[in-house]
Amino acid sequence: MARQNDPELSRTIRWPLALTHAGLVAERVVRAWWPLWSVVFVALAILMLGLQDLVAVEWVWAVGAGLTALFIWALWRGMRVFQWPSRDEALLRLDGSLKGNPIQAALDSPAIGTGDAASMAVWNAHQARMRARLKEAKPVEPDLRVSNADPYALRFVALLALSVAFLFGSFVRVQSVTNMGVGGPELAQGPSWEGWMSPPGYTRLPTVYLNDITAENLDVPEGALITLRMYGEVGALSLDESVSGLSRTPEQAQDTAQDFEVAQAGRLAIDGPNGRAWQIAMIPDAAPRIERDGEIEIAYDGAAQIPFKAQDDFGIEAGQARLVLALGEVDRRYGRALEPEFQEVINVPLPMPLAGSRADFKEALGGNFSLHPWANLPVRLEMSVTDGRGQTARTEPELxxxxxxRFFDPMAKAVIEQRQALLWNRDNVDTISQLLRAMSNRPDEIFRKPEPRKTLSEILAKLEALDGISDEQQGELAQALWDLAVELEEGDLQDALERLQRAQERLEEAMKNGASDQEIAELMQELREATQDYMRELARQNRQNEEPGEPADPENTIEMSQDDLQRMMDRIQELMEQGRMAEAMEALQQLQEMMDNMQVTQGEGGQSPGEQAMDQLSDTLREQQELSDEAFRDLQEQFNPSQRQDGQQPSQQEGDPGGEPGDQQPGQGEARERGDGQGQGEQGLEQSLADRQQALRDELNRQRRNLPGQGTEAGERSAQSLEDADNAMDGAEEALRDGDLAEAIDQQSEAMEALRDGMRALGEAMAQQRAQQQGQQGFAEGGEPGEQRDPLGRSQGNSGRSDTDEGLLQGEDVYRRAEELLDEIRRRSSEADRPEIEKNYLDRLLERF
Known part of the structure; x- marks a missing residue:
């Protein structure tokens, strides 16, 4: 370049040029020397973390030699690659960052036209414009990226290692490498030592570097491991401690490696040059505690929840429940007069919290023991838990x-008694045969259906043909008797009327036998479902067989809605829970008489198309919720496979009591045979869930075709929400087929939310239609629009249904009472220990009101 020593130019770009030149230097330093400081960082991290103290000295020398070789290579490479940048390179870098290269222009001179005044005027103007642009010059940032030379980012690995060493290491540990080998500097500088206190892993407390502890007192958890390493001349340092409870000879106290656990409070000292002493206060590890907590809840099908609570200072590791037959408390008459056959003690792992602390928690041991030979017999329950240190606590044996x-049908109850007699002792076979034949003496008066009668005949034939009975035969006969009892108890559920009658009979039997509140609640739920099925079937038959005829006499008829029936059954359950069995029995008989004389009609007393659509959508929502719950349980089992341990089978569901008697290990999950009945591993189950999801989606598409409220704004919202639910179900089905349970659960949640939105919008559309119809009817009759009375004189409101309790509070403050009920619903819905089905019901109440 000509005229490079232009003083004016140098003054203008002095600082931008200097900083740009410095950036070039930084670039070349980084690119030339990054391997060198990476090696230094790794070596320093190793020394600060004290890794040299954890391996043999030969490894230290080998790694040191390797790092030294890398250091020399990195130094040689840097010296070969590094070149100091010149001023011209900095000028070119700075000029390239400016528009029009003004530095080059300012240093140029005209090649021609120097004698032409006009040409020189143009040149001078160009020069002035370029020099003015130089005032905008700014330093060029250096490019410090070396990713092309370091594609594996080894420099960042070295930096991360050094950062970890700064956080968890110490510069004090670096000097320990000088103690390696004979004749090291420690012989001249004096002996040294290092120590660590490592608490037990279950405490989750950090390790303490004793060299950094200068206080005289030190709190140490029980069982902590003390590790000491003494360097220098053997015998210069010695250990004096009373915390381990061990006795040492003077020679053992001078060992250079000392490892022991803290078993008691005492003194820990390192005697000698640079020694130190601490007074150790041991933090004892308290023994765990466990106790039974609350009443045992038993469902109608025999599924039990046995609550307990456990505590420990650092957390419970595991627990177990042990159930042993209380032979002295058993009624030894009839089939139990003989000595019982040997049965294994029932050992069931206690459930532990899947998340959160195990230091203080409440859980419930769940399981169904109905198939076990000891079912409904006195046993002694003992629960035990173990903490991380191996300490065990047990509850007192509880009877x-x-x-x-429990079976309430007399014939089913008698069959179960014979099954228990068979499992009690197989020598009861002859007596069992005689009793079963006596019970079936007049089969036409006992059996409702021919199938149970045929099954009993087959069982009798097998029993009477036996000459000695093996374990396998005993198990098969016990299973056959169980299936027969369940069939007699449940019956053929295809006939709605028979199911309703059986539900009423079983409820009466339970009331007579003093059943528990839980069993009564289960039977009442069965009665509600049977009543709904019966009314739907009766309505369908009335529609099929509808014939014109004279209308019924209004004075001799009473119209009742589904809500009225539900209130009546709620009253029956309330009376039973209060122990007023006589009144409850009378109310149940009145309900039976009403159901026997019931006729279902369309219109005000029956279900409209809108109500039928709402019922169908409610069933779809419930089935979607059940499907989502099953997918969630399967996802939990993937992350907690310990629930299925060696030899433990899933608990049997009602109606699927497969397996040998005595094989039950309650609390280990549910029966895996769902949907298509194939339990062939996770993939088969997910495929089954996907098929059920597809069937549910098809059912929703069928329901969407004839929805009421079309053409209204609420009806359009309902149709859009149900379309969103259909899309979400499609996504859930695809995720289930791909085995992605987490995504399937998310899609199912969206489908349920869309279904709820659709049902709310459909309800608004139906309410609008009813209000219009009733308004027109009211004006036509000369009354107020929307004001109607049911046959009992109650106001039906704008919805056309008797869902008000007008006059029932007899002058009380209805608003205060409503607020109290709402607060109570909120309180119950916030309690985590309530059953999921109850919480869902309370949430639906809060959404509605």
Whole structure:
């Protein structure tokens, strides 16, 4: 370049040029020397973390030699690659960052036209414009990226290692490498030592570097491991401690490696040059505690929940429940007069919290023991838990009745008694045969259906043909008797009327036998479902067989809605829970008479198309919720496979009591045979869930075709929400087929939310239509629009249904009472220990009101 020593130019770009030149230097330093400081960082991290103290000295020398070789290579490479940048390179870098290269222009001179005044005027103007642009010059940032030379980002690995060493290491540990080998500097500088206190892993407390502890007192958890390493001349340092409870000879106290656990409070000292002493206060590890907590809840099908609570200072590791037959408390008459056959003690792992602390928690041991030979017999329950240190706590043996399914049908109850007699002792076979034949003496008066009668005949034939009975035959006969009892108890559920009658009979039997509140609640739920099925079937038959005829006499008829029936059954359940069995029995008989004389009609007393659509959508929502719950349980089992341990089978569901008697290990999950009945591993189950999801989606598409409220704004919102639910179900089905349970659960949640939105919008559309119809009818009759009365004189409101309790509070403050009920619903819905089905019901109440 000509005229490079232009003083004016140098003054203008002095600082931008200097900083640009410095950036070039930084670039070349980084690119030339990054391997060198990476090696230094790794070596320093190793020394600060004290890794040299954890391996043999030969490894230290080998790694040191390797790092030294890398250091020399990195130094040689840097010297070969590095070149000091010149001023011209900095000028070119700075000029390239400016528009029009003004530095080059300012240094140029005209090649021609120097004698032409006009040409020189143009040149001078160009020069002035370029020099003015130089005032905008700014330093060029250096490019410090070396990713092309370091594609594996080894420099960042070295930096991360050094950062970890700064956080968890110490510069004090670096000097320990000088003690390696004979004749090291420690012989001249004096002996040294290092020590660590490592608490037990279950405490989750950090390790303490004793060299950094200068206080005289030190709190140490029980069982902590003390590790000491003494360097220098052997015998210069010695250990004096009373915390381990061990006795040492003077020679053992001078060992250079000392490892022991803290078993008691005492003194820990390192005697000698640079020694130190601490007074150790041991933090004892308290023993765990466990106790039974609350009443045992038994469902109608025999599924039990046995609550307990456990505590420990650092957390419970595991627990177990042990159930042993209380032979002295058993009624030894009839089939139990003989000595019982040997049965294994029932050992069931206690459930532990899947998340959160195990230091203080409440759980419930769940399971169904109905198939066990000891079902409904007195047993002694003992629960035990173990903490991380191996300490065990047990509850006092508690005498309870082993929960199991109770049968209320007399014939089913008699069959179950014979099954228990068979499992008690196989020598009861002859007596069992005689009793079963006596019970079936007049089969036409006992059996409702021919199938149970045929099954009993087959069982009798097998029993009477036996000459000695093996374990396998005993198990098969016990299973056959169980299936027969369940069939007699449940019957053929295809006939709605028979199911309703059986539900009423079983409820009466339960009331007579003093059943528990839980069993009564289960039977009341069965009665509600049977009543709904019966009314739907009766309505369908009335529609099929509808014939014109004279209308019924209004004075001799009473119209009742579904809500009225539900209130009546709620009253029956309330009376039973209060112990007023006589009144409850009378109310149940009145309900039976009403159901026997019931006729279902369309219109005000029956279900409109809108109500039928709402019922169908409610069933779809419930089935979607059940499907989502099953997918969630399967996802939990993937992350907690310990629930299925060696030899433990899933608990049997009602109606699927497969397996040998005594094989039950309650609390280990549910039966895997769902949907298509194939339990062939996770993939088969997910495929089954996907098929069920597809069937549910098809059912929703069928329901969407004839929805009421079309053409209204609420009806359009309902149709859009149900379309969103259909899309979400499609996504859930695809995720289930791909085995992605987490995504399937998310899609199912969206489908349920869309279904709820659709049902709310559909309800608004139906309410609008009813209000219009009733308004027109009211004006036509000369009354107020929307004001109607049911046959009992109650106001039906604008919805056309008797869902008000007008006059029932007899002058009380209805608003205060409503607020109290709402607060109570909120309180119950916030309690985490309530059953999921109850919480869902309370949430629906809060959404509605």
């Amino acid at each position: 309870i009745t082993l929960p199991g399914r």
